[in-house]
Amino acid sequence: MSNKDTQIVLRDLSKFYTSGCPVSLSFGRLFGTPSALKRIEAVRGVTLSIGKGEAVGLIGPNGAGKSTITKMLAGIMRPSSGEVIVNGRIPFKERIKHVASIGVVFGQKTQLWWDLPVQQSFDLLRDIYHLQPERYRRTRDNLIERLSLGAFLSRPVRQLSLGQRMRAEFAAALLREPSLVILDEPTIGLDAPAKIAVRQFIHELVRDRGTTVLLTTHDMHDIEEIVDRVLLIGKGKILADGPLERLRSEIFVESELQVEFAGEPSPLELPEGISLIDQSGNRITVAFDPTKRNPAEVISQIISGRPVTDVRLGPRSIEEFISHFYRVHGALEA
Secondary structure (H helix, E strand, C coil): CCHHHEEEEEEEEEEEEEECCHHHHHHHHHHCCCCCCEEEEEEEEEEEEEECCCEEEEECCCCCCHHHHHHHHHCCCCCCEEEEEECCECCCCCHHHHHHHEEEEECCCCCCCCCCEHHHHHHHHHHHCCCCHHHHHHHHHHHHHHCCCHHHCCCEHHHCCHHHHHHHHHHHHHCCCCCEEEEECCCCCCCHHHHHHHHHHHHHHHHHHCCEEEEECCCHHHHHHHCCEEEEEECCEEEEEECHHHHHHHHCCCEEEEEEECCCCCCCCCCCCEEEEEEECCEEEEEECCCCCCHHHHHHHHHCCCCEEEEEEEECCHHHHHHHHHHHCCCCCC
C-alpha cells in the first residue's frame, strides 16, 4: 500500500489510565494502608495502517481496547504515547479540522437535537460545519432519498423509533461527505429489516463513494456482512489482522454439520472425532475436523438411514471462532 493510499496510521500507540483516589493516599500514609492508585493499560503498542476505501472491523471482548482506539482516532482522547495520524492530521491536535473530515455514528448516543425536528438538526449541522449551501442541499436530498427519511423529517427526534433515528444519525454523519466513517455498534437494538437496511447502506458507502469504514461491534453478522478485514484485539493489543475467512481457516479448522430429520431421531451414538454441539427436537448439530474425517462419511454416519428434511455443512460459526480464538489467547478477561 503506497503512502498516498494510506488514510490511518498508528505507530506504537498506547493509552493508560490511573485508577483510584489520590486523596486516599494521604490517609494511607497516616494509617499505614497500601497505595490505592493503579495503572491500567487500555491500549499497548498498537501499530497498523488502514487504506482509503477499506472496511475494517474491530473485534474484542469488553475492555479489550476497541473503544479507546476509536476515541483516539476520533480525536476525543489523547494517546499516552505513540502516534496516531488520520488524513495526514494528528486528531487531538487538529480537532476542529479533523472532526469536519470524519463521520461518527454511535449506536447508543445521538448527534441530533432531541426536541428538534430532524430537518432542523440537519440545518444546524450545516451551520456548525460551514457547509456550502448548494452542496449541502444536494447531499442532504440524496441522503433523504437513499435512507427513506422523508416521512419523518418534520418530527422531533424524540418521537422517532430506534430504526428511524439510526437512519437519521447516518444522514447526519454523512452530510459533510466524510472520507472516514467510524461506526460503534451501529445496529444495536435494531430489528432485522432495519439491520439489513443499515448494512446495505454501509456497503454502498464503501462501494460507491470509496468511504473508509471502521466498525466496532459485538454483532458478528455485522462483521460477516460489512467488513473486508478484521482486527482481533485483546488486552490492548492486536492479536490477529486480516480477512475474516483467512483468519478463520488458519485458526479454527473445524466444520459444522447441521441435520434436520423428518421426525425426532432415535438416540445417536457419535463416532470418535465428532462432537455434539446441540440437539433439540428433530435437529442435531455436530462439529468435526474435515482434515481427519471425510465429510461425506460423517454425513452418512449421522443420517444412518433416517429420513431428513435438510442438511447444512459449513465452517463453524463466527461466534464459535471468536470465542475459541480468545480462549486460546487467554484474552477473554481484559
